[in-house]
Amino acid sequence: MPKLNENYQNVKDSYLFAEIARRVKVYEETHPDKADQIIRLGIGDVTLPLTKSVIEALHEAVDSQAVSETFMGYGPEQGYEFARKAIADYYARNGIEVDPAAIFISDGAKSDTGNITELFSNDNVVLVPDPVYPVYVDTNTMDGKKIIYMNGTEENDFLPMPDDKVKADIIYLCSPNNPTGASYNKEQLKAWVDYALKNDSVILYDSAYEAFITDQDLPRSIYAIEGAKECAIEFCSLSKTAGFTGTRFSYTVVPTELVFTASNGATLSLHDMWNRRQSTKFNGTPYIIQYAAARVFTEEGMAECQQNIEYYRENARMIAETLKKKNIWFTGGVNSPYIWFKCPKEMESWEFFDYLLENAQIVGTPGAGFGENGKNYFRLTSFGKHEKTAEAMKRFDELF
Amino acid sequence: MPKLNENYQNVKDSYLFAEIARRVKVYEETHPDKADQIIRLGIGDVTLPLTKSVIEALHEAVDSQAVSETFMGYGPEQGYEFARKAIADYYARNGIEVDPAAIFISDGAKSDTGNITELFSNDNVVLVPDPVYPVYVDTNTMDGKKIIYMNGTEENDFLPMPDDKVKADIIYLCSPNNPTGASYNKEQLKAWVDYALKNDSVILYDSAYEAFITDQDLPRSIYAIEGAKECAIEFCSLSKTAGFTGTRFSYTVVPTELVFTASNGATLSLHDMWNRRQSTKFNGTPYIIQYAAARVFTEEGMAECQQNIEYYRENARMIAETLKKKNIWFTGGVNSPYIWFKCPKEMESWEFFDYLLENAQIVGTPGAGFGENGKNYFRLTSFGKHEKTAEAMKRFDELF
Structure with a gap:
């Protein structure tokens, strides 16, 4: 009989983004009226087409x-x-x-x-x-x-x-x-x-x-x-x-x-x-x-890419400004497409994930998915569309 | 200090096709007049474009x-x-x-x-x-x-x-x-x-x-x-x-x-x-x-692919016919793009590789590259052009 690589038993079961997708799906099914208002600033995937x-x-x-x-x-x-x-x-x-x-x-x-x-x-x-x-x-x-x-x-x-x-x-x-x-x-x-x-x-x-x-x-x-x-x-x-x-x-x-x-x-x-x-x-x-x-x-090719990156940077700026205004501690967002911030109201990150989804229909990434030290932090990405990111920040502003 | 995966020391050094390329290059350099006559039926790469x-x-x-x-x-x-x-x-x-x-x-x-x-x-x-x-x-x-x-x-x-x-x-x-x-x-x-x-x-x-x-x-x-x-x-x-x-x-x-x-x-x-x-x-x-x-x-897509494969099958048939005519033992060539035959004149496969390159400017693959049991065998592939394959078989026919 083949001996399998038993180290696989020690790999954590649920991949972060699979769990996020699951929770979003549950939310969509239980809140069909809100499903089309969800704004995804979670997974780090780009949205602009190829240059x-x-x-x-x-x-x-x-x-x-x-x-x-x-x-x-x-x-x-x-x-x-x-x-x-x-x-x-x-x-x-x-x-x-x-x-x-x-x-x-x-x-x-x-x-x-x-x-x-x-x-x-x-x-x-x-x-x-x-x-x-x-x-x-x-x-x-x-x-x-x-x-x-x-x-x-x-x-x-x-x-x-x-x-x-x-x-x-x-x-x-x-x-x-x-x-x-x-x-x-x-x-x-x-x-x-x-x-x-x-x-x-x-x-x-x-x-x-x-x-x-x-x-x-x-x-x-x-x-x-x-x-x-x-x-x-x-x-x-x-x-x-x-x-x-x-x-x-x-x-x-x-x-x-x-x-x-x-x-x-x-x-x-x-x-x-x-x-x-x-x-x-x-x-x-x-x-x-x-x-x-x-x-x-x-x-020439890189100049086109930098134009797209500039688009994402503008999103990062919007997110960073909102966090600054709310006096929420954060890092990133300037030389990076990611913004990492302390969950408001002493929440833990999965708790905050649910809170943000429930109350503002924003999907982000709970810091706990990246390790122990992330358990009170949250990641937003700048890869969304301007309008969606602006709308998300408007809701965020109103919520806190 | 990182401990490296020392099993890599047991992997055989020279990859088969690298050694073939080396020998062909040497031949081209020493026989500049023959270089453009070389016909490659060695590596198993296709030659017809995408459908x-x-x-x-x-x-x-x-x-x-x-x-x-x-x-x-x-x-x-x-x-x-x-x-x-x-x-x-x-x-x-x-x-x-x-x-x-x-x-x-x-x-x-x-x-x-x-x-x-x-x-x-x-x-x-x-x-x-x-x-x-x-x-x-x-x-x-x-x-x-x-x-x-x-x-x-x-x-x-x-x-x-x-x-x-x-x-x-x-x-x-x-x-x-x-x-x-x-x-x-x-x-x-x-x-x-x-x-x-x-x-x-x-x-x-x-x-x-x-x-x-x-x-x-x-x-x-x-x-x-x-x-x-x-x-x-x-x-x-x-x-x-x-x-x-x-x-x-x-x-x-x-x-x-x-x-x-x-x-x-x-x-x-x-x-x-x-x-x-x-x-x-x-x-x-x-x-x-x-x-x-x-x-x-x-x-429809597979029918187009089968048209291309039929082209290669025709090459395999040409090679197989030549081997049959010469009473050389072989397998493959019917349900496969590869033809595997016993090296003529009791030659070993690398010896035969050099012989075939020297005397007929045909590049094939020595069986020894695939293991001990291949050392008296040789592989030709049917992925060439009709004209080239036909020319190679003409030279093969004349040589033996």
Whole structure:
């Protein structure tokens, strides 16, 4: 009989957004008259369509697949040269040098942050923030790896810093953060890189929201910090940058500098191992998607994306202003599409979720879904339509 | 310091097709006058472009992504209902009942046959045929699982049958087979299902080439065999069926009947575990790809695909006729795009590779790349152009 991976029994049963969907459905069924008034500012999904350049590029790529002469079959598992080069050029425009050969194109940061755990044996200590994007915890739980937490709190603006007394082999950081919207500055990130270099740890850096950064002093990549190539893997995505949540394109940078010693004294390269992993268990991102994604990374393509992001930023501003007016503590919303705030009236987050749904027909995300430290906090996202977001904030204003 | 997954040290270094590419490159550099005469019948990549229906559907889906009202963001990780239903209908037309809820859409059979190993603990015995698609071996080696082999030989037509003395927890079968092109008939496949049910094993059934089957007596799915839903997971793909090698769409059937007992007595469902795995580490196949794939599974869409497959079958016939004429033993080529033959003149397969490249400028795949039992065999594929395949067979005919 096959022995199953029993670690799956330790993965928490209900995925956050499934529970939200369930509660909303119950509400809709019990309040049919209110169902059409529900405004969803919960899940972090974009609402603006793909940009003009991307649509044009997709059509071009589709046409090329209709003709023998330009038809593309199997591509390199790591992604096409043209796409890797386009990403390296984008990094360069932000002042960061990344070798195209260190870039691996994939279908999602979720896939890559999940699959990367395979490269590490199961006797590592993994440090994750609390609150945290649940995927980091769930994937390591599936492996049976030991997870320890660092506290994000109001006191540290939900930006936990390294503690020399804590020894971790693998560290997950996400900045701008999901769910809190908080962003590490260069000095803070340097402290993390210094800690990793000193302790010989690996940082898994989720940079999926880098395009939302406006503050010039905030790093948009961990490689803006000296020494990061010796200790960090970076995960990026076009999901939020270019509205690719349904189109699927991401990239992961695994520098060749990341080498460690095996128990037999051999030198193992994480870059080579990830290359082997992707070559063996992945067949590359669709050609037509890569072709269109390359267009995103051009100056013109990125300008269009920034127009869309500006639309979302305006929503974030509306939400932030309402919270300020109500004297509710919050973080995020400036360099991030997420706003994370303290639940009013000392409510716990699921209680507040129900309260907000019942009384204002607004759907948000309870902080408890992201960890213990989120249990009195709540996340709203700026990905809605202006009118809906404005209407939601009007109701919020009236409610409190 | 992070402890790396040291099993990676046991994965064979050079991937078969990389070594082929290297040797071809050397040949081109040393024989510049012959470089443009090279005919590639090695790697199993299609050459015909996407069909008319698929191209139309892709354009439609792209247009829908350009407008807010029809824009699709995050989809269900398991795939859209419409696509799962289209696949279930396709099964039904082939006389097989599959619940759409058991179907998981993904980006490639390679991804899924690789990732599925995560559901099993590492103390399983995995039975794979030799010769074999290298991914089955490499992925289990990465996990550190114990692999045992069953022999494919001329005597059993490269269709190894179960042996009651061998106890295996997990069994990989591929039919029509890559690399040999051999296909199990219903009786043979029933023997495998009986063995799995008796020994409480799981069969991982790779059915990526089912669309090439013309013989009505050959099963196109393991679920054509009674009892298979209690013991088998099936992996399918549009790569060869619809020329999606660069477009990426596959599906995996994990029946809810597949339940096993954990060490603590709990019942674990492979379906639920795979659902959790995919929800946690995957964000779904791109909407536009799923939309176009659904078109493939319609009667009209599949008729177009079968026209393309007929084109490849004609190539297989040319190759088979040449081998017959030369009295060279071979299998495959009828219900499969692959032809697997004994190397002439008692040559070993890499020796024959070089000989064929040197003397006829034909690139094929050495059997040794698929395992010990392949070392005197050679694979040609039918995915070339008619003219090229005909020219290659003319040269082959003259050479021997």
